[in-house]
Amino acid sequence: MPLKICVLVGSLREGSINRRLAEALIHLPQAREHEFVHADIGSLPLYSQDQDEDSPASVVALRELVKSCDAVLFAMPEYNRSIPGVLKNAIDHGSRPWGQSVWKGKPAGVIGASPGPIGTAIGQSHLRMVLAYLDMPVLDQPEAYIQWKDDLIAEDHTIHERSQEFLAGWMKAYLAFVQKEIGAGSPQPA
Ligand code: FNR
Numbered sequence: 001m002p003l004k005i006c007v008l009v010g011s012l013r014e015g016s017i018n019r020r021l022a023e024a025l026i027h028l029p030q031a032r033e034h035e036f037v038h039a040d041i042g043s044l045p046l047y048s049q050d051q052d053e054d055s056p057a058s059v060v061a062l063r064e065l066v067k068s069c070d071a072v073l074f075a076m077p078e079y080n081r082s083i084p085g086v087l088k089n090a091i092d093h094g095s096r097p098w099g100q101s102v103w104k105g106k107p108a109g110v111i112g113a114s115p116g117p118i119g120t121a122i123g124q125s126h127l128r129m130v131l132a133y134l135d136m137p138v139l140d141q142p143e144a145y146i147q148w149k150d151d152l153i154a155e156d157h158t159i160h161e162r163s164q165e166f167l168a169g170w171m172k173a174y175l176a177f178v179q180k181e182i183g184a185g186s187p188q189p190a
Pocket residue numbers: 011012013015016017018019076077078079080081082113114115116118119120
């Protein structure tokens with residue numbers, strides 16, 4: 001079944017390696033039949049509970065986008081061993097008003113790249129903890145902690161052969177996980 005997937009890149013940096021990684025994944029052959037929509041998290045204001053009931057248009061747009069999607073794909077850097085503030089801000093916006101979280105039940109994949117050898121592992125563990133609280137099923141295995149090298153992904157989204165199999169395998173597992181989760185959520189035929 002073709003899926004609609006919301007992509008959240010946890011970096012606003014123009015040359016973001018995590019955006020490059022996300023783009024490479026969504027340009028893989030096995031992703032071609034699916035629709036991927038980037039969430040614009042950079043235009044969101046800082047979250048304030050005062051605006052829960054009368055939220056700015058950018059917040060409403062984020063909530064509507066996530067609601068319209070089957071699943072979520074997070075590609076994020078690690079900032080000071082945790083989740084970048086811009087991504088946590090977007091997650092907080094989507095989680096409110098209380099009882100109306102748009103995240104609940106959305107299957108998620110988490111991946112991240114960093115020039116350092118732990119490849120966002122600690123940041124991802126923080127994100128997984130948040131997603132568990134938000135009641136999002138998350139792909140557990142394979143984990144993907146990507147140590148960035150400048151030749152990893154070419155301008156045309158081609159992945160270097162040393163990582164091609166691993167990243168294609170991760171994307172395949174993520175898409176299969178989403179399909180399974182969505183199927184599991186469907187009513188059983190009588
Ligand atoms: C970093 N960086 C970083 N890297 C890492 O492996 N662990 C960390 O805890 C941090 N902390 C951190 C904090 C802040 C504020 C910045 C700006 C950077 C380095 C980071 O991995 C690197 O800048 C990546 O290129 C960021 O990803 P994008 O923006 O290129 O996608």
